[in-house]
Amino acid sequence: xxxxxxxxxxxxxxxxxxxxxxxxxxxxxxxxxxxxxxxxxxxxxxxxxxxxxxxxxxxxxxxxxxxxxxxxxxxxxxxxxxxxxxxxxxxxxxxxxxxxxxxxxxxxxxxxxxxxxxxxxxxxxxxxxxxxxxxxxxxxxxxxxxxxxxxxxxxxxxxxxxxxxxxxxxxxxxxxxxxxxxxxxxxxxxxxxxxxxxx
Numbered sequence: 001x002x003x004x005x006x007x008x009x010x011x012x013x014x015x016x017x018x019x020x021x022x023x024x025x026x027x028x029x030x031x032x033x034x035x036x037x038x039x040x041x042x043x044x045x046x047x048x049x050x051x052x053x054x055x056x057x058x059x060x061x062x063x064x065x066x067x068x069x070x071x072x073x074x075x076x077x078x079x080x081x082x083x084x085x086x087x088x089x090x091x092x093x094x095x096x097x098x099x100x101x102x103x104x105x106x107x108x109x110x111x112x113x114x115x116x117x118x119x120x121x122x123x124x125x126x127x128x129x130x131x132x133x134x135x136x137x138x139x140x141x142x143x144x145x146x147x148x149x150x151x152x153x154x155x156x157x158x159x160x161x162x163x164x165x166x167x168x169x170x171x172x173x174x175x176x177x178x179x180x181x182x183x184x185x186x187x188x189x190x191x192x193x194x195x196x197x198x199x
Contacts, residue, residue, distance in 0.1 A: 013061040022174065024055030029098070029173045033166060036097035036105075048096060052080060064133050075129030079122045086118055098173065100159040120152040123176050130177075136184050139191045144184030151176045 031048040038044065056073045064072070087095045087102060090111050095102050099119030103112060127148045131141055155172050158164060 013063065017058050017061050020055055020058035022178070024051050024058075025174045025177060026170055027051040028055070029170045030166065032096040032098065033101070033169065036095065036101060040094070045096070059130075059133055062133055064135060068133050068135060072129040072131075072133030075132065076126045079125040079129070082118075082125070083122055090114065098159070098169075100156055101169075116156065119156065120149060123152060124148050127177065127180055130181055131184060134181075134185070137188050137191055140184035140188040143187035144180045147183045148176065148180035151179055 028048060028051050031044055031051065035041070035044050035048070056076060059073055060069055062069070083099075084094055084096070087099075091102065091105055095105065099115050099122070103115035103119075106112070106115065124145055127144055131144055134140075136144065155176055158172055159169070
């Protein structure tokens with residue numbers, strides 16, 4: 001009975017985490033953009049960190065070891081803190097907006113490469129944390145990180161286009177995390193299926 005119950009609960013927990021992640025990514029992206037558009041606001045900042053913390057907390061529902069959860073969520077939290085710490089010296093203020101969008105705030109134009117580099121790398125650090133929690137194999141790691149980097153370049157190109165709406169930008173930002181996570185899971189599933197066939 002216990003074994004059957006665990007089999008039912010694990011997929012449910014995974015669904016809850018995915019839903020929390022989707023809502024968290026959407027909410028975090030829109031609140032970060034609101035921080036750029038409307039300027040510093042205690043309400044926006046408090047809401048942003050509440051969403052982020054709840055999303056990280058939901059990951060503890062996943063079937064992983066305590067060490068994996070600490071390491072994975074720790075890396076994701078580190079990427080969020082670095083996102084702030086690395087922008088502040090250049091912009092002279094705390095900014096939560098996307099790196100590619102925040103680059104427009106650099107009126108000197110001297111830090112274009114700086115914003116592009118960190119805008120590509122920090123999401124990969126967050127994905128690394130997710131892959132640790134999910135216990136991905138080598139195939140999943142390679143597929144996930146490669147597709148994550150590719151989606152970063154796609155986001156960079158689309159962000160530079162004129163007339164992009166907030167909804168479109170939110171979807172692009174979510175895709176930078178969701179698609180690599182899904183592709184990494186698919187790669188792992190294919191490897192497991194191939195191994196099962198060979199056995």
